Amino acid sequence: MSVLPNRDRQAERREATRREIVDAAWEIARRDGLAAVTLREVAAMVGMRSPSLYSHFDSKNAIYDAMFGQAWSLFLAEAEENLERLPAAPREALLDMSEHFFDFAVADLARYQLMNQRSIPGFVPSEAAYAPSVEVMERFIAAMHRLGVTDGADIDLYLALCGGLVDMQLANDPGGDRWRRQLPRVMDMFADDVALPGPPLRRPR
Structure with a gap:
């Protein structure tokens, strides 16, 4: 019987959230320009409070x-x-x-x-x-x-x-x-x- 490798579901969810944040930043950049990307705007687009965003990206430059x-x-x-x-x-x-x-x-x-x-x-x-x-x-x-x-x-x-x-x-x-x-x-x-x-x-x- 084959044994599937253990999945790190927490890491998968975290990576999915990071992708969602980056996608939101691109959407803002394409709509309003790169300089318009802010942590507050990105957080709002993904339904997250700004402080929570810092657990994924520690700065706007990190995004x-x-x-x-x-x-x-x-x-x-x-x-x-x-x-x-x-x-x-x-x-x-x-x-x-x-x-x-x-x-x-x-x-x-x-x-x-x-x-x-x-x-x-x-x-x-x-x-x-x-x-x-x-x-x-x-x-x-x-x-x-x-x-x-x-x-x-x-x-x-x-x-x-x-x-x-x-x-x-x-x-x-x-x-x-x-x-x-x-x-x-x-x-x-x-x-x-x-x-x-x-x-x-x-x-x-």
Whole structure:
């Protein structure tokens, strides 16, 4: 007869409550902005008194930390899947990575701001929360090396180009695709500069 392992139901309930608190914080951030997240507001949304919240998170920054780690863990999982199915042609692979990051970024303004901008004064993610972002970067750099882009300055430029287009999209055409449509053109310019082989991504005018 098999014996099931003992379940720590108290730990499970505690983890479920933490997830509920983080979900409530995201809801506030998406509705009113990241700065609007307060312990009182979060507690009210989950039906809890503010002092009780401290048994799960000792500060507002601790909630931001959990949100940060959750967001990067989600992107890591998606990036791993994306990197496994990249096209063989270097330029097409470059565009595929760019479009994947772009779409993830513009899908959620509050999430993008917390992940990639210093939008919360005084907030510094913990080592544990920061770890998924480090793993994303390691996997991304390895993918760029496989494509033939190995110089650190070139990789920095690529990241700046992608981030700049995301910022322009979110600031000037939220919900649209004005700057996403620039990705093939920008990736061709970058690929030309670093001498990546392959036919142009842009359609002839």
